[in-house]
Amino acid sequence: MKTNQNVRLSCPIPIQQYPHVLMAHGGGGKLMHQLIEQMFVPTFSNQTLNVRHDAAAIVIHGQNLAFTTDSYVVRPLFFPGGDIGSLAVNGTVNDLAMAGARPLYLSAGFILEEGLPMETLWQVVQSMQSAAQAANVQIVTGDTKVVDRGKGDGIFINTAGIGVIEYPQSIAPQSVQPGDVVLLNGDLGRHGMAIMAIREGLEFETTIASDSAPLAEVVLTLLEAGIELHCLRDLTRGGLASALNEIAEAAGVEIAIAEAQIPVHEEVQGACEILGFDPLYVANEGRFVAFVPEKDAKRALAIMRSHASVKATSDQPTNHPCAIGTVTGKAPGIVKMKSKIGAQRIVDMLSGEQLPRIC
Numbered sequence: 001m002k003t004n005q006n007v008r009l010s011c012p013i014p015i016q017q018y019p020h021v022l023m024a025h026g027g028g029g030k031l032m033h034q035l036i037e038q039m040f041v042p043t044f045s046n047q048t049l050n051v052r053h054d055a056a057a058i059v060i061h062g063q064n065l066a067f068t069t070d071s072y073v074v075r076p077l078f079f080p081g082g083d084i085g086s087l088a089v090n091g092t093v094n095d096l097a098m099a100g101a102r103p104l105y106l107s108a109g110f111i112l113e114e115g116l117p118m119e120t121l122w123q124v125v126q127s128m129q130s131a132a133q134a135a136n137v138q139i140v141t142g143d144t145k146v147v148d149r150g151k152g153d154g155i156f157i158n159t160a161g162i163g164v165i166e167y168p169q170s171i172a173p174q175s176v177q178p179g180d181v182v183l184l185n186g187d188l189g190r191h192g193m194a195i196m197a198i199r200e201g202l203e204f205e206t207t208i209a210s211d212s213a214p215l216a217e218v219v220l221t222l223l224e225a226g227i228e229l230h231c232l233r234d235l236t237r238g239g240l241a242s243a244l245n246e247i248a249e250a251a252g253v254e255i256a257i258a259e260a261q262i263p264v265h266e267e268v269q270g271a272c273e274i275l276g277f278d279p280l281y282v283a284n285e286g287r288f289v290a291f292v293p294e295k296d297a298k299r300a301l302a303i304m305r306s307h308a309s310v311k312a313t314s315d316q317p318t319n320h321p322c323a324i325g326t327v328t329g330k331a332p333g334i335v336k337m338k339s340k341i342g343a344q345r346i347v348d349m350l351s352g353e354q355l356p357r358i359c
Helices: 030-045 084-097 118-137 190-200 216-222 239-251 266-275 294-306
Strands: 056-060 065-074 100-111 138-146 154-165 183-184 232-233 251-257 289-293 322-330 332-337 344-346
Touching: 065 084, 084 100, 084 118, 084 154, 100 118, 100 216, 100 266, 100 294, 118 138, 118 154, 138 216, 183 294, 190 266, 216 294, 232 344, 239 251, 239 289, 239 332, 294 322
Parallel strands: 100 138, 251 332
Antiparallel strands: 056 065, 065 154, 100 154, 183 289, 183 322, 232 289, 251 322, 332 344
């Protein structure tokens, strides 16, 4: 048998610098982006994957579908505003929604650690079912594995989802255009700070609750109203900053945002300052950005405000959906922010791990 002596195997990730996987490789920042862009995407490269969206848009027998998968390793399992079960459902539903799809069916894979209390598992399962009913989806298949005591941290969950794309819009980073307005559906940082407050034993006047919620209804309402949606992205790991950088790079544009327009609740801001976090990078589970042409921005905002999961009040105006910036032109992927004092700065991807095990 002949062999090609010129074949050389090499790893695209600089293993001299990172010979082992770090927690930061799953944090939504630069190292995770490098892992995906330099190892996974080139290896598995195909037309569908290369769109780099939250869900893959596929066509089967003439039907436009969206398909996605996600895994959940959040610690602790239960937190204000949710738990690993409801988070797994909402997160997968939201990935489908970001592709403009109506979520229909989910799978659920459980990796259970020996010694996990059955009562804990029952609470998680019941929470998943309640979240599925609220999101109008069914869990139709699944799998269960058990690992040795001390090897699984209680419970990990993997979910996959399928939805139907009913509207012929190309919702993807590549559709973003100069002049688009960037809309945000609510205040930032609730999910990350809800979990970190528990981990660090922080107490505030009111409990910071996760924003975990399904987003399909508001997206479908925008589509039904004829809003021209160029791109949608939910703000999970890496937060707003990472999401905007990913979109700017994929679209080849410059995005300009204004710090004064970005809502952060006072207690979330306080928690971030205590723990040394920037709200722009903190994970959310019920927040998304929408890129729409200027002609549709006001109508889109009105619809988003009618669906706001937490209504704005006189003492909590930060929950109101708002416009936070624009796409200023073509560029090699850059995000700029005007600070509250008027200075301009580059908003880059997070270089290290900020919030491990957040989802």
